[in-house]
Amino acid sequence: MAAESPNSARKVVVHLRATGDAPILKQAKFKILGTDKFAKVIDFLRRQLHRDTLFVYVNSAFSPNPDELVIDLYDNFGFDGKLVVNYACSMAWG
Amino acid sequence: MEAPKYVWEGAIPLQIHLHESQVTTLPPPPPALILAPRIGYLPLLAPLIKPYFSSTLPPGVDTIWFDCNGLPLKWYIPTGVLFDLLCPEPERPWNITVHFRGYPGNVLIPCEGEDSVKWSFINSLKEAAYIMNGNCKNVMNMSQSDQLELWHSVMNGNLEAYQRVSSKLKLATVDDEYASLCLQKSQQSVIETDLPAQAKTGRVPVRLYVLSVSKDFDDLDEIPRVDSWEKISYINRPVEIRKEDKCFTLHDALKILLPELFLDESLMNVKLGGVDLEDAVRNSNEDVTSVKVVEDQGQNVCKQPEACRISSSAKIKLIRIQGIEPKLEIPFSWVANNLLNPDYFLHVCVCVKVAQ
Numbered sequence: 001m002a003a004e005s006p007n008s009a010r011k012v013v014v015h016l017r018a019t020g021d022a023p024i025l026k027q028a029k030f031k032i033l034g035t036d037k038f039a040k041v042i043d044f045l046r047r048q049l050h051r052d053t054l055f056v057y058v059n060s061a062f063s064p065n066p067d068e069l070v071i072d073l074y075d076n077f078g079f080d081g082k083l084v085v086n087y088a089c090s091m092a093w094g
Numbered sequence: 095m096e097a098p099k100y101v102w103e104g105a106i107p108l109q110i111h112l113h114e115s116q117v118t119t120l121p122p123p124p125p126a127l128i129l130a131p132r133i134g135y136l137p138l139l140a141p142l143i144k145p146y147f148s149s150t151l152p153p154g155v156d157t158i159w160f161d162c163n164g165l166p167l168k169w170y171i172p173t174g175v176l177f178d179l180l181c182p183e184p185e186r187p188w189n190i191t192v193h194f195r196g197y198p199g200n201v202l203i204p205c206e207g208e209d210s211v212k213w214s215f216i217n218s219l220k221e222a223a224y225i226m227n228g229n230c231k232n233v234m235n236m237s238q239s240d241q242l243e244l245w246h247s248v249m250n251g252n253l254e255a256y257q258r259v260s261s262k263l264k265l266a267t268v269d270d271e272y273a274s275l276c277l278q279k280s281q282q283s284v285i286e287t288d289l290p291a292q293a294k295t296g297r298v299p300v301r302l303y304v305l306s307v308s309k310d311f312d313d314l315d316e317i318p319r320v321d322s323w324e325k326i327s328y329i330n331r332p333v334e335i336r337k338e339d340k341c342f343t344l345h346d347a348l349k350i351l352l353p354e355l356f357l358d359e360s361l362m363n364v365k366l367g368g369v370d371l372e373d374a375v376r377n378s379n380e381d382v383t384s385v386k387v388v389e390d391q392g393q394n395v396c397k398q399p400e401a402c403r404i405s406s407s408a409k410i411k412l413i414r415i416q417g418i419e420p421k422l423e424i425p426f427s428w429v430a431n432n433l434l435n436p437d438y439f440l441h442v443c444v445c446v447k448v449a450q
Binding site: 039057059061063064065066067069070072073075076077094 | 170171203213214215218221224225229230234327329330331332386
């Protein structure tokens with residue numbers, strides 16, 4: 001995803017976890033700029049899994065708005081130094 | 095009347111113009127005049143708006159979206175918040191343009207009508223529950239009929255129905271500091287011993303929208319029109335109300351939400367050996383290590399360079415919540431208990447003047 005940048009911009013570690021029958025990614029941990037929107041994570045998953053319909057959640061709890069900043073999500077819901085993002089092909093938590 | 099009733103009955107008068115590219119009849123149709131609930135969302139007005147324009151629309155599939163002075167409006171932001179943010183000098187009616195074609199997918203996330211808005215609302219509610227309780231089991235475990243009833247109460251602006259269903263969620267409310275301060279004055283020691291232990295602190299979910307302007311202004315109509323969402327910083331950060339001897343005010347909450355604006359206040363307590371702060375920041379070859387440390391802290395806190403500057407001349411010009419401009423001394427617990435949106439988030443609009 002985002003290439004390493006030399007400046008002091010904060011990066012967030014995102015751990016992508018498959019739910020239900022969603023395919024498991026070979027590489028599941030990524031670093032992303034805190035100033036990026038959650039939409040970037042969603043788009044990345046769509047391209048990697050070649051699927052348009054994806055349900056993406058944080059901590060198996062709720063689906064954040066794609067405009068949310070990754071840094072806010074990490075500050076509010078991250079733990080153990082990462083943000084856990086779950087993805088499913090059908091609605092997992094309605 | 096209680097404050098939440100005022101909030102739920104609040105509405106924005108809209109004058110909705112059909113975009114010229116979609117007018118196929120002469121004369122063009124007059125604008126639709128609609129009273130939109132503050133706590134509602136613009137796409138939900140589609141059934142009210144369509145009848146006005148359906149006879150003039152070009153053939154094709156309708157996907158409704160709105161703009162204000164060319165700025166596409168984010169549909170998941172409550173109508174009242176959009177108005178507070180984009181209309182500093184509140185114009186009534188608020189003139190906006192409706193489109194049924196040409197959805198700007200590069201600016202707006204997709205919206206497929208009521209279902210999309212409902213999904214966004216329920217997820218916001220879960221997010222708020224997670225912030226307050228550390229999990230959102232209460233929302234997830236809602237029965238289908240309860241969830242539907244809650245959503246319909248929001249769509250219909252029915253506060254009674256909403257309170258009936260939402261009270262089942264047992265979402266932690268914040269201790270009303272004003273009430274307990276009044277109570278303390280009359281019953282000193284009774285409080286400590288007789289009341290069951292209550293959560294002493296509360297985490298309030300906040301969505302903060304910051305409009306930064308570079309020029310100072312006296313009148314609200316001098317605020318430049320927002321032509322891009324880049325001019326607005328959006329911050330999702332909860333405020334933890336701290337129980338101290340003195341009342342936790344809105345000002346205290348803002349210090350938590352926008353610490354970079356208040357850095358100078360804390361600096362005033364730091365002794366710099368007579369060196370003027372502004373000079374110390376300008377002269378980078380001076381070894382004023384305390385200033386450097388603060389600057390570094392500022393770098394970490396600052397995440398959107400255009401919108402945040404560390405400067406003694408940065409100041410809050412305007413703060414609006416549910417269309418009102420509360421005094422900064424107001425107890426934040428009152429704000430948290432009375433001015434929430436139905437998604438249990440407090441939406442706060444702020445206009446900040448920053449240094450160039």
